[in-house]
Amino acid sequence: MEALTASSEGPMAGGPMVNSMSTSGNLPDPETEQQNGISADEIALYDRQIRLWGVKAQERIRSAKVLLVTVKAIGAEIAKNLILNGIGSLTIIDNGQVIDNDLGAQYFLRDEDIGLNRAQAASTRLQELNPRVAVIPDISDVTTKGPDFYSSFDMIIATDLPFFSLSLINAAARMAKRPFYATGIHGFYGFIFADLIEHEYIIEREQSNRSTAVTSESTTRSIISVATKKENGKNIELVTKREAYTPIILANSSPLAPEYLKNRRRLKGVTPLLPALRALWDFERNTGRFPTHSREDLVSFTTLANEKLQELQLPVDTLKSDFLRSFMQNVGSEIVPTAAFVGGRLSEDAINVLGKREQPIQNLLLFDGENFQAPIYALHPIFEENGTAQQLPPAPPVDAGTMPQGNVDRPQGVNGGSTVSQNELSTMPSAPVGASQAQETSDHAGAGAATGGVVEANGEIDLS
Template identity: 60%
Template sequence: MEPQQPDTAQSISADEIALYDRQIRLWGVKAQEKLRSANILLITFRALANEVAKNLVLAGIGSLTIIDHESVTEEDLGAQFFINEEHLGQNRAQAAAASVRAMNPRVQLHIDTEDIHQKQPEYFTQFDITIATELDFATYTTINAACRIANRPFYAAGLHGFYGFVFADLISHDFVIERSKSNVQSTTQETPTRSILNITTKKESDKVIEMVTKRETYSPLILANTSPLPDEFTRIARKRKQVTPLLTCLRALWEYQKLSAGAIPTFSRQDLESFTKLANDLHQELKLDIATLDAGFLRSFLQNLGSELSPVAAFVGGSLAQDVINVLSAREQPLQNMLLFDGEKSVAPIYPLHPFFPPELPSVLAAVPPLANPIPLDNEPAMTV
């Protein structure tokens, strides 16, 4: 079924103002009106998408389309809250539909049980934002390309046990922030991707408030995935050591999937050696100290692949949904452009990954040889989360 566009002819009603009172106090009636007209596509309905759907539906978006062709399995019951044992064997999206609708009957909910791989590029033109979760790299980039052709914002996100990520490609996004008027003149170009388009002022009590319109420009995932870290993360040794090795491991996973038709590495000797070599090579491409990519983290990342943890899903899904709300309301600084979450360390750094190459670091870094195989293989049983 093709989702119908929400009716935006009428302004938000009094009962809607009462229903969404708390959030209207946060972002205003105009922002809420933008939310109620939004048509969102959510791909793959697992634990992460559960959290995204919950937050967007409760916020009062206009329409949500969930597409998932897979059936509910016992593994799905561990971290998802819209399904239970009675739904085993049923389509994952259809099984959750009644519970999603019950959260906010005002939101139009559409369920699509087709395989996302069968959708043509035109399919994505009908949605204001596409959120793709738990897919392989090739599928992410294919959908991202279709969204770019349609000039539609795109998010990719996924979980691997204690680890998770959110990537945003908003193409070009304008937003407004409010701040106290500064005596220092603002620069037109704040960062390589962010510029100031306009500044107006208003008076509140005795304060002069600036309304600053900014524009962020984005890169697609296929370019961001091969882009260097900005100079601010690699210029100083202390900063380099703070860069999470999760970025390297995620890139290594996606590179592995390119070579294995979307599969994830197992604990076979061949897979471990292949993944380790990819990770070492990519870590050095990022100009990071090889010592920060230790065997313990590599092992932990591999042991977490394909699993879901509710607390990690809650954080990553909540962060993604909040960014979508910010983008729809055109308020606040949006994600630029890769958020990585390490649940073991409880850190969530954001890296702006774009094909802007920083100055070369001293050649001593490039001369450090990669470890041939930092994951001990002999006499070590595979561990599970």
């Protein structure tokens, strides 16, 4: 999907045309809708999206109060999209200050904002996008907030935070019974995690010859009701579904769904970004930071990456040297294209959730910008009959002591961990340290790529 770039004509520039959607069709009568809270001016402003998803969905979106945590590159993209789609209010909580690196990827900041609070600096320009939406900056520390704070919002979106902070906010959002999203980007890579607790939504489609049964579709999805209506001479089916979700702290240790574990072909197709991201989260949770270029971090991250590979029961050749080289170079950096895609995809999902339409992300989307892939994995714990979560098989020990000796020569300022050998590191080009170096990043794959290579359990890379 393209990033949302809404204008007064509708929510998605270059998106699907009005007549391609099977929705309500004609615009509502302005006088009738004024009684329901939507003015004639708003009908004109949100003309296209009302045609796309109907006035009821727009009413829900219009009254929604959304909390956005941190407003860096991806946060700015999400804020822009939600504001242009006409939510009720957007509270941006960020106690960080604007620094030089923010200017390359966060296009709502300027040179004169350096040293100012990031939420306050961005909010002024975000407000100009749509005066009908209340944009509220909050300069406090989000990790000090309790469930009562989150209960005043209809949705919480946390961006660019350590795994521990994401887990805390997710837990508080669950206690407040509010849908939660987590997202972040690392150069050409990114993720979206959704915990909507329990979410009901409507799929609207043309009725087929076979009737839709009220039944369970999967372990997390059920059809709870089916209704029909006539529209433009066609029979339209409205299928109401319910999705059940898992908090991020459990999803991070959950196995792949049985349809992967029982199918070797599907298992071989799982992206290596899954074990790499889990390893990064564990490293971050253990140390409170991203891995650096030190030998100690190199050994630690390599060990974690191999453990995650084993825990997920993935083939040994899933983690290859060229991918790990690229991932290591990208950790901690921001580039606009990735922020646009991942932020646009999350915004689209959030709008659908607020409007209670279309199937949402279930539950982890991983974006690989190198290969332009964005698979979604449903990660949920498997419970035993006694109600306890089934334990994953223990990973075999990893002999990190067999890593190559010697100092690792990494480009100055690169904030990334390594799972490759010293010889491999010596062939690597400079990695991005901020969005201002996006052009340098775009051609790093060709500058230092090597062919093949599987990461062995001892942390070495076999290039044979």
